[in-house]
Amino acid sequence: AQSVTQPDARVTVSEGASLQLRCKYSYSGTPYLFWYVQYPRQGLQLLLKYYSGDPVVQGVNGFEAEFSKSNSSFHLRKASVHWSDSAVYFCVNSNNRIFFGDGTQLVVKP
Amino acid sequence: EAAVTQSPRNKVTVTGGNVTLSCRQTNSHNYMYWYRQDTGHGLRLIHYSYGAGNLQIGDVPDGYKATRTTQEDFFLLLELASPSQTSLYFCASSPGGIYAEQFFGPGTRLTVL
Numbered sequence: 001a002q003s004v005t006q007p008d009a010r011v012t013v014s015e016g017a018s019l020q021l022r023c024k025y026s027y028s029g030t031p032y033l034f035w036y037v038q039y040p041r042q043g044l045q046l047l048l049k050y051y052s053g054d055p056v057v058q059g060v061n062g063f064e065a066e067f068s069k070s071n072s073s074f075h076l077r078k079a080s081v082h083w084s085d086s087a088v089y090f091c092v093n094s095n096n097r098i099f100f101g102d103g104t105q106l107v108v109k110p
Numbered sequence: 111e112a113a114v115t116q117s118p119r120n121k122v123t124v125t126g127g128n129v130t131l132s133c134r135q136t137n138s139h140n141y142m143y144w145y146r147q148d149t150g151h152g153l154r155l156i157h158y159s160y161g162a163g164n165l166q167i168g169d170v171p172d173g174y175k176a177t178r179t180t181q182e183d184f185f186l187l188l189e190l191a192s193p194s195q196t197s198l199y200f201c202a203s204s205p206g207g208i209y210a211e212q213f214f215g216p217g218t219r220l221t222v223l
Contacts, residue, residue: 009150032209043114043200043214044153051209090152094208097169100152 002027004093006101014109015083021076021104023091033074034092035065038103044090050074061085083108113137114215116201122221123191131186131218133201141204142184143212144168144176146197153200159184160207191222 003026013019025031032051036044048059055067065076074091086108091101114135123129135142141160145153155168157176165176173195175187188195198219202212 004152034211041216043202043216044212045214046211049211092152098155098208100154102150102152 002093002095002097002099004091004099004101006089006091006104008104009102010105010107012107012109013081016080019076019078019081019085019106021089021091021106023074023076023101025072025074025091025093027093027095029095031074032094033065033067034094035059035063035074035076036090036092038088038090040087047076047089081106081108083110114201114203114213116199116215116218118218119216120219120221122223124223125192127188127191127222129188129191129220131188131199131201131220133184133186133215134182135184135201135203135213135215136182137203137205137213138181139203139205139213140181141207141210142178143202143204144174144184144186145200145202146170146195147200147217148197156186188220191220193222196220196222 005024034049035047038044047063050057050067088103088105090103093099117132143158144156147153154170158166159178178184201215204210204212
């Protein structure tokens, strides 16, 4: 069955540190995968997407994600976080249906 | 200029009340969506449409109707609101169905007392 799991409800990192937000998907074929960010009191905005090709995809604001078919994962990374990255991040799988993960709240400490 | 707008931004109603949430997009997209977001959870699809007069059922449609009057306008109707429908509602548009990037409105917070 199709699903998306974000195992970390909340991640806290210090400004300037590196970041990884985890996402596991369940889909037997080639998945359509997205990462969206939700800033306080705003709608979701696309960070990046993966359909096929290079498993490392670049997004906006220095974010990237790596697709792994063997691990059924699509983890989001950033080399150095800024306080303004504090937000909720959603992993999404769109194939036959659209599934949102429950989100990971990122807190960046000064 | 915001490409997807929603109104109202906040709404309080009573159980059994009648509520209409409005969404307008200026992206010239064919697809529009209504989602609900409950605290600590991801978005869940209520209804969507791929053009004026079209309506498709999403994953959590019970208690909701929707109508797409024009390419720009998509409405969500709660005819007998219940406390379980207290939630944050998002509208989105996209050029090409669920495989394409979606552009979200700012959300409407609905409270049913």
